[in-house]
Amino acid sequence: MKALVCLIACALLASASAQEVFRWTDKNGKVHYGDQPPPEADAKAANLVKNRVSADGESFETRRAAQMAPLTLYTGADCKELCTQARDFLKKRKLPYSEQSITTPEQLAAFSRQSGQQTPQVPTLQVGTRYIEGFAPGSWGSAIDVAGYPK
Structure with a gap:
């Protein structure tokens, strides 16, 4: 029974980590990240690779x-x-x-x-x-x- 609960929890965590993350800039120039951008925002999908956020393909280290x-x-x-x-x-x-x-x-x-x-x-x-x-x-x-x- 414990193994089944653990398996279900792992499946839920895996699906949560696979969600798409978006990046957008508000009218004040502040950059935001989230799983759902506001409807009026020109949001782009952001890549999350090894905790390095990149919206343009460049890693944090490169920038x-x-x-x-x-x-x-x-x-x-x-x-x-x-x-x-x-x-x-x-x-x-x-x-x-x-x-x-x-x-x-x-x-x-x-x-x-x-x-x-x-x-x-x-x-x-x-x-x-x-x-x-x-x-x-x-x-x-x-x-x-x-x-x-x-x-």
Whole structure:
């Protein structure tokens, strides 16, 4: 008898945890989560994965790392194969990044001053305040991991 009660309780808990969760923003800009959004709200289904709430597919860890150490990929017109490999590397890890193409001498001079590199090369990855010259998956991966991005 106890086993039957336990089995029924487990079935009820499993069905309760499988309910869909919605995310919406009210008129004051406050974000809400719930199993039923108000009728006037433009609610989106939110993914709950390992207690990480995400409405846009990005994990909490990714959003936090992007706030603390944003990623910027610097590319150039002559950088074909390596820049493609660099983009593919970042996309494969599903990392949010911005890309800046250095095409003019003025942009090159500004990038040189900003990065502290005498003769900057592309691709260069900026992780927060750190610049990593050239595409090196090992160095890039280590810097991204240290910045708190999930693997």
